[in-house]
Amino acid sequence: MSQPRTTKRPASKTTANKTTAKKTAAKKTAAKRTAASKTTARRPAVRETIGTDAAAAVPLSDFLDAAGTLTLDQRKLLVDQALLLLNENYVHLPLKVAMHAVNPLQRLRVMRARMERLTPETMEEEWLFHRAMSNIFHSVRDLHTNYLLPVPFAGKIAFLPFMIEKCYDADGSGHYLITRTVTGYQAPQFGPGAEVTHWNGTPIARAVALNGAVFAGSNDAANLARGLESLTLRPLVIQAPPDEDWVRLTYVGLDGSDQELREQWKVTTNLPPMTDLDAISEASALMGLDLDSDEKSRAKKALYVRDVVELERGQSSAELAAPAAVAGADLPTTMPGVFRAREVVTPSGTFGQLRIFTFSVQDPVAFRDEFVRLAAMLPQNGLIVDVRDNGGGHIYASEFTLQTMTPRRVAPEPVQFISSPLNLRICRRHQDNPAGIDLGPWFDSLDLAIETGAQYSAAKPITPEDGANDIGQTYHGPVVLITDARVYSATDIFAAGFADHEIGTILGVDDNTGAGGANVWTHGLLAALLNEPPPPDETSPYVALPNGANLRVAIRRTLRVGKLAGTPVEDLGVKPQETHRMTRADLLEGNVDLLNKAGALLSALPVRRLDLKTSLSGTTLTVAIDAQGIDRVDLYVDGRPISSEDYTAPLNIDILDVTPSQLLRADGYDAGELVASRRQVV
Template identity: 25%
Template sequence: MSLVHFLVGITLLFSFQVVGATSITTLAEARASLVVPSYTAAERQTLADQAYLFISQLYVHRDIKIKDFGKKADPLNKLRAIKKYATHFSNEELHQRISGVFTQLHDLHTNYIAPKPLSCAATFIPLRFESVLDGEQSSVLVSAKLALQAQSIEGIEVGDQLLSINGKSVEKVLRRLGKISGGANPEAMRVRAIEMLSLRSLSTQKVPQEDSLVLKFQRKDQRIEKTVPWFAYRNLECEGINSKEEAPVSFRRSFNIFEDEFQKKYNRIFGNPRLVNKSSRWAAESILDEVFEVATINTKAGVVGYVQLKGFSWDNQNLDISTVVEGFRRVIENRLSNAIGLVIDVRGNPGGYIVFAEKVIQLFSHKEVEPTKVQMLANALNESIFLKSNGEDNRWSTAISTAMKANHKMIVPMTITPSSEANSLGQIWFRPVVVLTDASCFSACDLFAAGMQDNDAAVVIGVHKTTGAGGANVMEHRIFRQIMGDTHNPFETLPFSQNMRVSWRQSIRAGKNEGVLIEDAGVKSDIVVPLRPTDISGESKELMTAINDIIAGLQLNYKSGLTVRQGSSILLANGQEAKWTERIYGVDAIDLFLEKTKVSTVELKSSSSPEEVPFVIPGLNKDWSDQPVTLIGKKDGKQVFRVVRELTWRGD
């Protein structure tokens, strides 16, 4: 990675603050400054009380964590004990005890955020690692070197196998880190542990005990030893801002966010995994590059489209969900129209806006998409949060009230993404789709992979057995405090700008996996293609070969569709009867729907070649209006595509 890209990435580590002066030194030089501040007795009690309130009243995953990880994962007894003795603990001991309770939940959405200056800092070494399967044996290889502090890693090469760290085998180190990683399943624990070899975000992770790492590598028949110091990044501007000066947080944005903060920070420094080199991608830069990038890959069977979907959120404040979805759609229609298949690479995707993640699924689905549902604890505090945030009764507060009256622990599951929005665009792609995942695909990325699988829109190929398993909408303590206002607010201001995050609403899958929770389980890969050593340096040759074979094998299943047009609009003159043509292949009937009402059926002779088909909706004519029409293609009575056209009446 270039020095410029690294500096941009690490500057964005704390993008929620105004970034000014920063410091990058060795950890040895910074260690004296990276300490827990001195709390008063009252502040210690506040932290303990708020942690208990936060988890006992808002944490939606308590039951599943006890089921999957045993009684030791139950946080409440531990938090009660901390409350009881909070004023007797030292500053460091209190911080580590509360932090430990959150970590043992194995929930990357639920975090105890350290006080400043720790929350404004990170430690790193300028190496990225990747776990690969060499024969039947797992090994950890260097997969990238950063340009910053490059002198500290001279002599280390991409592809070197990491054997030990400070005299301990790398596997032993990974097992230890996995236990404190927060990962929700074995695959996620290992992946996060490997990332922690390179980066520790001190907002949620401990300062490394050692100032440097003695790394031993294997390179063919050669053993190499190198001592690499930990480096400390400090955002000095962040350290100087107190909680009263921090900008208000958007409840609407947070209400729709499913995201892993650590993975987002890691990607900003080290980047997402990629299937093709940067040089192979489309040269034209776009404001959407921070969200996705596009390339084509030449194979023996034909051209395969490639989209690296880096995340479902963005830093550019000029972007919104509609703009990004439309940009994504146009790329598929314009740049990849001749491709025989499509790979959507979401490895390392930390999540983001759930509506974005769920709205793009319809572009690849032959049927109406069922959005993911969520449920949450039914209690007075949650009801009050929704009443305060909306100013009046709403569907969420009503659902909570109804559940409480029925003495139910959870509300009846509801969607965040309206079904109308999840299906307003319709299908634009009629060829094989592969979603490429790993155990770092988390949160809204889990939801996207689940939606593609549950709605039969794609084959999920994973380099791991499952995704990261982050099945919740995450909310922050400071947001709840902001919502509840100045009177009767149970959320107290935390000392030293501290914060907490909680899994607030639990995700439930739809479609063919209806009712299955995403948390802990994740999205299981239809096909597992583990990374091999040859996938590390340069292009992912073995992984790409496996994907090509799968796309080629799926071709026979995709024999129906429409010729792709740019956009969905059919422009008609004011007063003109609804009349247009489509180029269609592989169906024997098409049903036309206005809203949910079928208005006609067009019978066809099924042809493998596109043929011009006229459509007319008698009596439908408007002025300066828009009217969506849904076309359901059928073959032998089975639905094979679902396309939405926007009839648009304008001018003469």
């Protein structure tokens, strides 16, 4: 592979290429941009880069030259439908207007009014229209609520062939390091460990902050995290294409020398999403997903983790028939794109690490069961659950998993619709639909809202409480949860539930999670809900969007339980009890300092163990109990209390009148506090 140019300017494109965009009058404005970029930009030479399909990777400028087929009427339709969703369906609109002093509805109205004065000949270039729409949606600082670009942007990613991450010195000063490069990429003294100092002549920290203001998250930590990620990777379905055809990177090389390179943005096809979010299905209706993070996660896998792509055969979150290990230190798993499990040796001891990359799966029970299986294979004296960079997914998967780490009964987070005639209409149609999407729990309160003036519906959980508690605790050791500012949506719900049920210590590499607390529906799903079950609603206000464009909206907001009951997750997020600033060693040596910090936290926590062995002879059940860190054991059969015993040494207890398939539960206490629980079917 040829090296990037670092000093010389390459020759401009040929005259034949310059005239390509002038073939039709409808593309006059696009031709102006094309001609200007091709005569003055002097692009670097094109180099193939390994992506999802190396042959399909093209320069961004060439990709944009061919993009743009929306008519003026189609653009008006998109604005009208965006107004409908934000005004009638968007649950966070009052909060966003108050917290961020924004008015997306008025911006859309102004945009729509100005479009009435345009003609097909005078309308702006299509990429400018997409940018204006994206800016309005970004203004609410909600990664759930998006304008999704039509073809050819949908399914494409713009990328530079390297990743940049931030680390800190002991004195708190920040550094931006190259941490990954695409296979085969070469540049002078460039690779993991090279330090970026300037981006297009701008100091890198300022460039990150400016970029973060464009792709705003719900808080400052999320802004900076998004700004850094988007410097090198942009899913074009959700983010406007970069302004520049290439970037100029100034860096300190691996040998300490000052270096500069110019690298061209390329466009390729991303890996497919896990599910069709427009379909009426449990998976689409129960999504709590930051699409930006999900798109980037799939893109990073395609660009940098080809082993997982091979195992999943190009699918996302695929469940394999037999467990497989990605690396030598990993435990084999049936979900290599979802989990990574291994033992970690720290100065404080040897513990288990279970990384969860996504909750975006079709089967939440299979997700929970694989988590249980992997945790059981790891050391039982302490577990590090790492959800950094996890943009969420299936809400059931996140809340079903909490029970496995706590003896307490899990209360799923309740959610609310905003009160509007359109939401009432949707809930009325699906108020008694147990076989599909059942919205009955929210109907009565929405129906009364017109009389009571309530802004929101009643708060009811999405996740069934029985499902959130049906297997109970399976891991009894202490747990540390690692979070960052890219944690969002169903993963924010997971972190909130972890905190609300006091499962363990939260260790953050940022001061907050991404603060995205909502269930998300697409325009396509909303339209389908008024058409299914038959007959379709002939007066539905939802109109099919052109060219594969789409809109997403936070439809139901989530509220905390426990000590913070009723507090919204949106914009507030989950604050860690402990923080750790990523170090150079973390970025280049497998998170070594971060894991050492987590190990130190685990070693300070008590280790619990509650093991049961049973044997049934006739109707007498003999229970052998071996435990650690408890002083009392209470036994229940099918929920009926049977025995309460002080624990000082292993016990053998006989229980009479027991029949096969009854459920035995043992609860362990320490100083009167429930600290461990175990269930077993007789």
